[in-house]
Amino acid sequence: MKRVVVALGGNALGSNLHEQMQAVKTTAKAIADLIEEGYEVILSHGNGPQAGMIRLAMDQLTKLDPTKYPEVPLSVCVAMSQTYIGYDLQNALREELLSRGIQEPVATVATQVVVDKDDPAFKNPTKPIGSFMTKEEAEKKASEMGIDVMEDAGRGYRQVVASPRPKAIVEEETIKALIDAKQTVIACGGGGIPVVRCENDGLSGVPAVIDKDFCSALLAEKVDADMLVILTAVEHVAVNFGKPDQKSLTNVTVDEMKQYIDEKQFAPGSMLPKVEAGIQFAESKPGRKTLITLLEKAKDGLAGNTGTTIQA
Numbered sequence: 001m002k003r004v005v006v007a008l009g010g011n012a013l014g015s016n017l018h019e020q021m022q023a024v025k026t027t028a029k030a031i032a033d034l035i036e037e038g039y040e041v042i043l044s045h046g047n048g049p050q051a052g053m054i055r056l057a058m059d060q061l062t063k064l065d066p067t068k069y070p071e072v073p074l075s076v077c078v079a080m081s082q083t084y085i086g087y088d089l090q091n092a093l094r095e096e097l098l099s100r101g102i103q104e105p106v107a108t109v110a111t112q113v114v115v116d117k118d119d120p121a122f123k124n125p126t127k128p129i130g131s132f133m134t135k136e137e138a139e140k141k142a143s144e145m146g147i148d149v150m151e152d153a154g155r156g157y158r159q160v161v162a163s164p165r166p167k168a169i170v171e172e173e174t175i176k177a178l179i180d181a182k183q184t185v186i187a188c189g190g191g192g193i194p195v196v197r198c199e200n201d202g203l204s205g206v207p208a209v210i211d212k213d214f215c216s217a218l219l220a221e222k223v224d225a226d227m228l229v230i231l232t233a234v235e236h237v238a239v240n241f242g243k244p245d246q247k248s249l250t251n252v253t254v255d256e257m258k259q260y261i262d263e264k265q266f267a268p269g270s271m272l273p274k275v276e277a278g279i280q281f282a283e284s285k286p287g288r289k290t291l292i293t294l295l296e297k298a299k300d301g302l303a304g305n306t307g308t309t310i311q312a
């Protein structure tokens with residue numbers, strides 16, 4: 001049986017409560033198709049819009065009455081986003097599987113991910129969270145709330161936070177035990193709850209949002225997956241993206257992808273981390289591959305019929 005880690009992008013979840021409840025139904029169908037095909041699926045997902053929404057709500061409460069509602073750390077907002085998304089996703093998938101006569105338990109693991117306290121990302125926030133704003137709105141929010149804002153891959157302005165690289169998955173053994181028990185696991189949601197190691201084996205939350213594609217690559221390595229599947233809003237990674245001479249990439253080697261990165265073919269903050277995470281997994285052990293494609297094309301992509309495949 002082939003083991004695949006599937007990383008779900010923003011279009012699999014929507015960006016508010018109503019959109020999410022609808023989106024997870026379509027997502028559950030695509031994932032159930034893979035389980036029905038015999039793949040052992042481990043799911044991870046993004047949380048940019050959700051973590052930003054929770055961050056904003058918590059900040060409003062603190063503003064209302066700081067003694068009653070003390071400031072909520074960003075790591076706690078990430079933890080809330082993991083469970084909020086996991087709750088919807090595991091229910092949608094459980095129902096979809098049951099409708100197909102598949103009695104397979106689905107569980108979300110609250111996953112902590114260790115980062116390096118000295119990661120340079122803490123001094124250079126680049127990870128967009130929350131909803132999009134105009135330049136004027138962003139500048140106003142930045143001065144009013146003391147947040148960092150940045151233009152997000154040509155799509156508007158968003159709040160940005162630190163995004164250190166994931167180093168270790170605290171609940172790795174729990175995830176493996178659930179997989180071994182034939183359960184479908186949702187783990188490392190939103191890149192994981194960011195923590196640093198401290199004295200006496202302790203863990204302490206840090207203000208960051210880890211990139212879910214990098215964390216999914218680490219998860220795929222740790223569970224010894226055959227394939228990392230990054231599902232997003234495009235069927236193929238492209239070169240000359242958005243230009244008249246745009247060309248879809250189908251089967252690409254790690255070295256070719258590195259060449260395209262040097263040519264700056266992939267937008268930082270959108271396609272670049274996916275390609276870098278894809279390379280990281282593909283070169284971690286001979287035979288490993290990464291597929292990047294559209295959510296609805298996951299089954300076709302795994303059958304080798306579409307998408308962009310990266311391999312050494």
Ligand SMILES: Nc1ncnc2c1ncn2[C@@H]1O[C@H](COP(=O)(O)OP(=O)(O)O)[C@@H](O)[C@H]1O
Pocket residue numbers: 008009010011046231232233234236237238239240241265266267269270271272
């Ligand atoms: N070279 C490229 N090839 C394909 N898509 C690209 C490229 N550069 C940027 N993109 C954009 O990146 C998007 C995926 O990034 P993003 O929306 O941040 O991911 P996610 O699905 O994880 O939320 C695509 O939908 C596409 O608009």
Ligand SMILES: NC(=O)OP(=O)(O)O
Pocket residue numbers: 009010045046047048049128190191209210211212213
């Ligand atoms: N954590 C994370 O990478 O979320 P998005 O995919 O929503 O940006």
